[in-house]
Amino acid sequence: MRRSIVWFKTDLRLHDNETLIKAIAQSDEIIPVYCFDDSQFETTEFGFKKTGNFRAQFLLESIIDLDKNLRSIGSGLLIVKGKPEVEIPKIVQEYKVSKVFAKREVSYEEKQKEARVQEELFKLKCELKTFSTSTLYHAEDLPFSIKDIPDVFTNFRKKTEKDSFIRVSFEEPKELKSPDIESLKLPTLEELGLDFQPIDSRAVLPFKGGETEAIARLNHYFFETKCISEYKETRNGLVGADYSSKFSAWLALGCISPRFIHDELKKYEKQFGANDSTYWLVFELLWRDYFRFMMKKYNAKFFQQAGIQSKGIPVNKHNTSQLQEWIDGETGVDFVDANMIELKLTGFMSNRGRQNVASYLCNDLKLDWRYGAAYFEHQLIDYDVCSNWGNWAYLAGVGNDPRGNRYFNIEKQASDYDKDKKYRNLWLKS
Template structure:
């Protein structure tokens, strides 16, 4: 009887723990072929000369893929790395290694689902099945108290019903070992230059260095609970609220850690310490679920309410450029944009503020801001990013239900002593 080989196509699930496709493949197949494909589509250059994926986000991705390879190797396996269209790369590998089936996690945003459909068609031409798994949400689709088509458009109602009537599934086990076919060419991790990007320069004012990968993500999760100061917000200079968010979103976005891992870590922490002080973290997880399910429910129609004709006048473009570079003259807005450009990360509250300022004060098309965030954010996730921007712009399907974002926060509460207040200039690289 011939051996069964399953190709595991990694996308935004770069982990070995709580990863259903990896464990299921280990159970069902004699051999596993783990693959990650750097799709040139995500590194294309727009008409205005800006990349779809910026250098900081790309570096975080490279670090995450490298860590995934290391963790698979520790289990006795290997990760094949390729640069190219997955619809061409995966069928070629499937034929080369006599693959019987391909596993992957289902996506919800239209660009990602279009890529999946292209891969599925190409594999079907070889009489191979692309099996879809659900692994990016806190609550499994099958455990929701309503079918996808009936999910409440109101976040408040969604939250209430899900918390009352649904349960979070336990984390899935980790394979004890990974057996791969004899791999003749695993492929090298590409450089930023090969992806068409320059090496980013780290700003000395950066307090937290985000490094990609499951190993770093799990360390960050441990640190969050080990440091009690990161759980309860405190007041800083001028009475400003100091950002004590978990900062787990970069690892969640690439699936270096799972939503369930975070949730059950919260439960374990609260039970061990007899406290309930991590509600904001649970709320953040619910918002991520909400936007993913909205994309699943409405698809491209999520933005159907946007009938605005983009204003491409020179005046609006100038305002947009000032916003991008942090030269609006509004200290908190400028500091947030300086920090975004320097680090690839700003707090959720800062994102709501700069988005609201661009859309309502400058009256610039929200889609330009969303695309800029897509380039810059190391924790970019299609549903969360575009969903948030549509929400701030008054679009989507529940634009008025924004009490959780607290956009009316008084200016007196904003920390205007940030080290990023002064105009950010690139740091010269020592030769």
């Protein structure tokens, strides 16, 4: 009996999941596993819990949905809590597993964890097989090696679009053979050291986790409303559900894959026509790929104050009260405050808002940018390690921005993007 584990991490879906498809092809039985990793709920050196209330709630919803979808094809999800390098080998021994299939990691802590798991599995004569499942373009199909990827996004994009291709998505499995898996037993938010926090009713969207919700959102944004055809014009919006796709939350946990989005976009373009807006979504997915490949190239550097540029930037002595005012939306700069209050009460903020509040923290307050990145990690429903730290380093002038020191004139930004103060009035009213 060839028995394998599929270790789900940030790939909580059945569609376009190479890890799952390869495991099925090489096994007689599959045990799908999700590990609540203790380290994801610890407090970081910056004073924030890695995973906050909104992120955890979205994660729990996504896992419930994955379990439901797995059960519909004959399986289920086995839940463990602790350190993956301890918990995964326990299941390997209990079920006499010969292979563990998992998503391949690229960022520093995740890679270290992967290596520790591999080390423990090796002792049990069990193989760890990893697959790249997070990007639109597969790393192996890029027109350059990882170490030679251009540090400027435009150069990366042009050459990739010209000389590479997007692979076809994997079909969703119709059946999964598993031993009996007990009904889902999730830790409560309390057991994770967190509280339930309802999303404020002013939120752009009542985000709910899971593959089912992700696909429903895609169908809404593409086929039901055709909002995608105006995406380029509306993407800098601040109020309402449909100024942008909002796919980022589901992409972050892998409830939907970039290739699946691309496949559906091609169907949409065939039916309703392609334009700058439909292309712009692919452009944004390319940014996401880019930060993932950059993380692979530079590894731990993205988490250091000097970033990948290794240059000093003027930073004030750490000021706890200034940081707290920024978090609470009490800086006195109305556009910054409105955005920070939205983030605090909903776990989400527009792209326009993120750039402004990051510029304010780095350039006006001159605080260490990593505190901002760590707070976003804690608070954002759509936190993605590569995009978050890559974008913050970019804004702080220590990342991939060829211009360096990108300063936002916040007053001008507010009058350009919130002319009638609709957004500020929404969030600044008590």
